[in-house]
Amino acid sequence: MISLDSRLSLCASFVRQGSRLADIGTDHAYLPVWLCRNGVCECAIAADINPEPLSRGQLTIRQAGLEDKVKTRLSDGLKNISADEADDIVIAGMGGELIAKIIFDCEYSRNKNKRFILQPMTKSELLIERLCQNGFEILSQDCCVASNKCYTVLLVQYSGKERVYDEIYPYAGELKPRENETHLRFLKAHIERLLKKANGDAGFAVLAEKLKESIYGDC
Numbered sequence: 001m002i003s004l005d006s007r008l009s010l011c012a013s014f015v016r017q018g019s020r021l022a023d024i025g026t027d028h029a030y031l032p033v034w035l036c037r038n039g040v041c042e043c044a045i046a047a048d049i050n051p052e053p054l055s056r057g058q059l060t061i062r063q064a065g066l067e068d069k070v071k072t073r074l075s076d077g078l079k080n081i082s083a084d085e086a087d088d089i090v091i092a093g094m095g096g097e098l099i100a101k102i103i104f105d106c107e108y109s110r111n112k113n114k115r116f117i118l119q120p121m122t123k124s125e126l127l128i129e130r131l132c133q134n135g136f137e138i139l140s141q142d143c144c145v146a147s148n149k150c151y152t153v154l155l156v157q158y159s160g161k162e163r164v165y166d167e168i169y170p171y172a173g174e175l176k177p178r179e180n181e182t183h184l185r186f187l188k189a190h191i192e193r194l195l196k197k198a199n200g201d202a203g204f205a206v207l208a209e210k211l212k213e214s215i216y217g218d219c
């Protein structure tokens, strides 16, 4: 029986009951197997660009006896997955730039019925900025800690609305650092990275200061 770590559990918590899932970059296929096994998804596509991870996924699916519900697919992003095959699309464990590319390379990502659950390993600020610039909305965002590392997960949908956002929003997104310790930890890591980059570019120091103010402001 598969159990998910807190990073994949957080991704799973955003998937809609009864949805058809596509897990892009599935590797071991733990997430689609867990979601089908636990009755959250009726069916799932476990997709990967590389055959090796896909065969690891096939093994997990076989061991769980879920070959009728979870299908594997060799696919670069969403290229080999058609619009009518998935409602909720998870892209987890990749860099923010690659996640953005996968979304914008897919013509049906702007379908308002599709939801994306995104877990960037790096450059979440770049991903959020590109999403906002292209009419995507962050419906919800949360953070978790796994193996002492802090991760964020975004629930995203196309709204077509142009969002007016300040320079802090790509970093802070929909997080609530005053109410949630894990959100605070995630934003502190952003501040540390900005301060490191500030050695070469003072603009990053200003940004770090603004981000600090947005967290601690009038406390």
Ligand SMILES: C[S@@+](CC[C@H](N)C(=O)[O-])C[C@H]1O[C@@H](n2cnc3c(N)ncnc32)[C@H](O)[C@@H]1O
Pocket: 008, 024, 025, 026, 027, 028, 047, 048, 049, 050, 053, 075, 076, 077, 078, 091, 092, 093, 094, 102
């Ligand atoms: C670090 S693993 C993440 C596995 C799992 N999603 C997770 O979060 O634990 C990244 C996986 O993404 C796959 N991958 C990388 N680029 C991809 C692309 N353009 N399309 C589909 N899969 C991709 C890799 O082959 C690898 O199996």
